[in-house]
Each structure stands twice: as structure tokens, then as C-alpha cells.
Amino acid sequence: MKPKKTRRASDLFISFCFLAFLFVGMAATLLRNSEEYSFFENRMLAAMPKYTPEGDGNGSYVNQLETYLSDHAALRTTLLRLKTKADLALRRPVVNDVVVGDGILLPYLPAEQTDEADIAEQAVFMADNLKGISDLVSSCGGHYFYVHVPCQYACYPDRYPWFLNNREQISQLSVDCLTRELAARGVNFVDVSIDYWAEGRPEKFGSIGDDHYSMYGAFFAYQRVLEQVVERTGLDIPILRDEDVNIQPLANPYLGSRERKLLGLIDLEEPLYVLHPWEWVPFTRIDGGEESRSSVYALPYNPWDQLTYNLYMGGDLTESFIDTHRPELPSVLIYGDSFTNAMECVLYLSFDKMYSLDMRHYEGMSLTDYIQMVKPDVVLCVRDTYTLLDPSDNGGVADAGDESF
């Protein structure tokens, strides 16, 4: 081909490809079925912004439109998968905020300075807050326990590469400060991580692909918490022992939250476990005011269906109530983030009634009002290491200023 012809051909080629990309991209974006939720990112996608003269005036409307388009771009999920695959192939230590370790996926924790004074101050604030809730529970005739369970990074601090933050110092400092402050105020505190360490940090308690503990870890936490409750309150609560239950893995593939962030491109082949008591306890269950199936597991229909941590209690529900119709036993209210879910799958077996709240989503009434309404014998607040000193949502700070305290 002569140089002039070659040039013309290449000019035509690039111009055609570029224009085709723009026009096809526009058409594909306009004609695409609009999705509201991104499963792999576990978040709602941006909604089409509403036009407002103010937004038009300051330019925010166009910015929101760009966010919307980015979230709804043609081939987005495919491209996300390709990008993740490429990042893994390039052996970046952190991909999609997941630390890709040897046989484990951990959360990326940005570098931070350990500010001892700040942590101590947070612990004081948190302890004051919890003291208020504890007093309220006592005034209603119950017993309050604040429970710390280790999240994934606290279970495996030594699995981080040396150059990445594992928050070990901050975690330890947070627990120490809170332990001291709660003890000074007489608030019951159960630090399950101490027992984890005493057991030699068994790998089976945590998860290599998810932030939460495994069913083994949840069962262990349940036992330690109830032992403390019984010891400090004298309540007659039956505690299930290892020989009372059967913990079995499900055959379905499990997609942990870290694997999910990597779009399932790394499969750690970690199973999800279910716990069943040898002695069956019938119960009725009400979720958000409506009666639902009498089960604590959202079991899949097919053996090939992918599982997530939502298996336990069906995920983060705003309000659940389980009644085992055994009035001789005490009642319990458990609230907290998603770490409560797996524990609830065994906790109900030890109580007459189990109330469960997730204050991140529950809007029915304040925690104060709820406690005064149901007057539970035991109130458990379960927080993981990351949220231990976080007063928002399940930390109950909204109630801290309540006059009833």
C-alpha cells in the first residue's frame, strides 16, 4: 500500500472507531436497562438526579448526572470484572480495597496515626453513653451487657503484609480504654477477643473471605457471653455446649464480603456453616411486625446457589422477634451490626423471647422506648472491633442526650 493510501486508511480507521465508540456508547447507555443496585459493590447505584434551578445554577446537577452515568455506563459490571482481573494479574497488594494475601482476603486499612489521647476520649464518651443505657435497662429490671467481638482484621493481624496497617495497636488500645472506663462505671463488658486469644486464635473462628466470624466463632462468642451473663446476674439461662449442637458446612458456594468485592474472581473455597441443636426448639418468628418462616437461616433453593452472610437470620433486618414459648426462661434483646446475625441463630435457643434490632435501619422508635416497651431481662449490644467506640447507629448515641437517662 502506498504511504498516502496507508495514511488515509489509518485516518479513516481511527476516526470511524472513535465515532463508532461515541455513538454506540451513547445508544447503549440510553437503551440500557436501569439497575438500582450493584450486587458486587453491595451498594445502591446513583439515581437519576432531579433537576433543580439551584443545582443547575451551581453546576451540581451536571455533576450528579455524571455520577449517574458512571454508575449506569454500558458494560460497567463486565469492565469492573476486567479491571479487577487486571489488578490481580498486576499483583497489586490491594485490589478494590481488599488486601490480597496468601490464602486470605483482608480489609484494606488506610494508614493512620495512633492518637492515644483521642482514643481515651472516645472511650470516655462511649462509656458515659453506655452507662446511660445500662441504667435504663436496670431501671426496667434487666441487665445490660456490652459485647466486643473481633472482626476479621483483629482476628488475623499477622496475616497483613508488613507494610500495611493492621490497626493492632489501635484495636488493643480501644479495648483497654473501654474496659477501664466501663469498669469504672459499673457497666458489664464482655470482651470475647480475650477468650479468642486464650484459645490460641483458632482459624476456624474467623473467616478468610469475610469480615464476620464463622458460625464456630459466633457459637464460641455466644457461650462466653452467656457464661458471663449467668455469672454476673445469677439468671437461670441454659447454655448450649459443643455436644448439644451440630455445626455443618453447607455445600453451596459461599461468597464472602471480600470475595464479593473482588467480583468472585478469587474463590477461597470457604464453606458457610449452619448450627442445629440436637434438641429441636420450636418457635415463631416475626420480622418487622409480620410473621415469617420459622427458621433462622435463609437457606438457598438449589445446591448450586451462591451463599452470602445473609444466610444468617436473612441478613441485616431492622427488627426481628423469636418466641420459643418457654415462659420459664428469661427474655433477651440483642442489637448491633451484622455480627449479631450469626449469634442470633443460636441465642434464641437459650431464651423464651428474643428481640433483635439493628439501629442502623430501625426507625420505629428510639432504643430507649423499645427497651421500656419490651422490658427484656437481658440486653446485649454486640459490636465488633471496628465499631467498638463508634457511638453512632448501634452505639446508641442518639439516646445519650435523652432525658430518660
Place this chain on the structure above:
Amino acid sequence: MVFSSLIFLLFFLTALYVCYFIVPRRWRWLRNCVLLVFSLFFYRCGGADYLPLLLASILINYFGGLLAASERPALRKLGLWGAAALGLGLLGWFKYAGFAAENLAALGLPVEVPQIVLPIGISFFTFQGLSYVIDVYRGDARCQKNPLYVALYVALFPQLVAGPIVRYTTVEEEIVQRNESLEEFSQGVVRFLFGLGKKMLLANAMGEIADGVFAQSPETMALSLAWIGAAAYTFQIYFDFSAYSDMAIGLGRMFGFHFLENFNYPYISKSIAEFWRRWHISLASWFRDYVYIPLGGSRCSVGRNVRNMAVVWLLTGLWHGAAWTYVAWGGMMLVLLAGEKYCWGRGLSRLPGPVQHLYTIVLVVFSMVMFRSSGIGYGLSYFRSMVGLGGRPDGQAVYYLLEYWPEWIACVLASLPVKVWAQRSLERREGPLPALTLEWGPKIAALGLLGLSYTKLATGSFNPFIYFQF
């Protein structure tokens, strides 16, 4: 709206192509109208509230130009000084009033600090419009009587919000008569896509590192991390701004305009003076032609020359932003340039080439730290960390190197004239393969960059343009 956005690529640009190229070439005025309407719409997308400001700037420069071309000296002066006072007055109010009030208030004066939002691109279009009036006043450019053409010159969307600062004489002819062709269009596409790739793949990645490092306290920052952060920002600002210039030049080419180059591999410079001949050329030449030379330039005594340089660098610093860090950055540049001119320049030129390169890049990196810092105190503390007086290493530097290793390598390579070397090497070789590579290589690479950039656009949200704030 930024060039590296889906709304620009998939909607604005496609609509513009259709509306522009559907008009027959002989109806030039209509094509210009289409370009102007789209340019104004482009600016409006950044905030409709600011559009009247752009229109006011166009009117100021249009009437300023008419007066500056008058045969009566008094009117000419009125045109020049009137346009300068009004244009710079608007710039001063929107950009510097808050800063001035803050400083007066800090001195204890009873001044209320106004909350003024900086309109996008005001520094660029103000300087661009002013250059037109000055050129007309000097007789270097013909007065444009058609307001549409002045409006198109000031508001032409490729260079409207982040430069380069295009001189009227550069596009004077092309506004009235230009030749859009397949060759020009394809060259524009390649240039645009290389700019898009630089922005999306390099500048944004370096920006993530720089943001991560500069968010930390410099007092406890390790030497290695401080250098990683400073190097990342040095790369970010170059690839961000030069990418925008590439895209602007490429877009102009698609529509038949030929803007001058704004960057010429500045990081291979052997002195700070050379750096400024290669960095943001349109701004440096603007200050040279409209401030430095009229003040007397270098054809005067040493003291006067240093004063002239001081004025230029004070203004250059302030042009970049209303903050003392920019003034300090300008001051650093003044010291280095005056030093090279009157103290160590001759000695520097006798040193081996690699030492000269090292000298320049180290000083540029230091200067960029002050440019990026949130305050002078922060910048000075950061300098302390860069010389090893900060904290102990904590592994972050290793993380940033390992996490972004492909980008670091690409940044180093893209800072060097690798493209020029490869081109020359291929041109020296005979046979069909080098010729084909020369012809097809950049185009295939540009399409690859488009694919990667689209992937980044669709999957990421980290996409701020640095030069919009100026």
C-alpha cells in the same frame, strides 16, 4: 463538565459532531454559531450562574478591542485600560476579594470576609481576552468587528476552562477560514485520546497517592513517604494539566483549529529557566509578553531586572490561586531563576548533564510541595520530612510503590520524550514495517487508551481536574 467524563464524551461531543458537520462547510458562519452555542452550553454546565460572567467578559473584550483599534489615542487608551480594569476587576473580585479580606481581618481590621465562589476558568478566559485587546492596541492583531468571532475566540470550549491561553493571533485566521479534514480530525482524535489516557490512567492514579500522603501530618512523615508524595504530586500536576492541554489541542484540531503547544517534556530540563520554557508555555509567554517585557525585561540594570522578575513571579503565583502558598511558590521560583541568572547558572551549565537534570527535578519537586500544601507552615514541615527530619518509616512508601508500580513506570516513561525517540528511530529505518508502525502505531495505541480510559470512567469515581481551580 470535564473532558474526561461520560457526559462530555457520549453526549456533548456526539451532539456537537452531528450539529457541526451536518452544516455545509461553505456556511462557515453557521458552523461558528454551532461551535459558539455548544461552547456556551459547555460553560453553562459548570454552573449556569456563571454564564453571565463569561458573556460580560466577551462584551468587555469586544468593545475594548473596538476602542483599542480606534485612531484616536485617547480612545485607544480607554479601550485598553478600560478592558484591563474591568476584566482584571472581575477576576480580582471573584478570585482575590475573599483572600484580601481574610488577610485584612487577620490584621485586626473590621472587614467582613465575603463568601465568593470562584467561577470556572475565569483566570484563563480573562487573560485570553486581555491578550486580544492588548494585541489590538499594539497593532499586533487586527480588530475583530464581528462580535460572534470575538465570542468564539474567548469562549471556544476546548481551551475555555483550563487553557492553554490561546492568543488571538494564533486563531485569527482560522476563526474566519479553516480547513476541517479527515487527516486533521484523525490527528485530533489521536491527540485527544492520548490526553484522555494521561488523565485517566496516570494523573488520577498519582492524585490518589498525593491525596493520601498530603492528608497526613508532615511532622511524623518519614523521608521516604514524603518523597513518594511529592513525586506523585509532581507527576500528577504535569499529567493532569498537560493531558488537558493535549485534549484541548486535539479537540481544536478536530474542528480545524491549531493551538500552540503548552508543554514540552518539562521534566527533562537541565535548569529551572529551561523548565519554564517547557512548562505551561502559554502562561509563561503571556507574562513575558504582557508584563515582563513592558516592565523593561532584562535589558536593564540587575536590580531592575530582579524587580521585574519579582513582579512577574508574584503575579504568576497569585494567578494560580489566592493563597500565600502560591506566593511562596512564586517566591521560590524567583529565587531560583534569579540565582541561575546571576549566581550559579554558569557553574551549573558546566556540570555533567545528569547532575543538571537532578538539580532541576529535585528543585521542581520541592517547589511542587509548596504548591500543593494547605499552608506555608505545612509546606515547611513537609520540607523537613523530605530532608529526614520527620518521622520513622512505617511501610506506607513501600505500599504506594507496590500498589501503583505500573503507573510509576508509565509516568517516568511518559515524562521522557520516548515518543520522539521512537519516531526518530522508526523514521531512520527503511522498509514497509517501520512506515506502517509509524502510521498505525499511535492510532492503535490511542484506541487502546480509549478502552482503558472508558473502563476507568465507568468503574471509578476519582476524577477531579486540578487546573479547574485556577
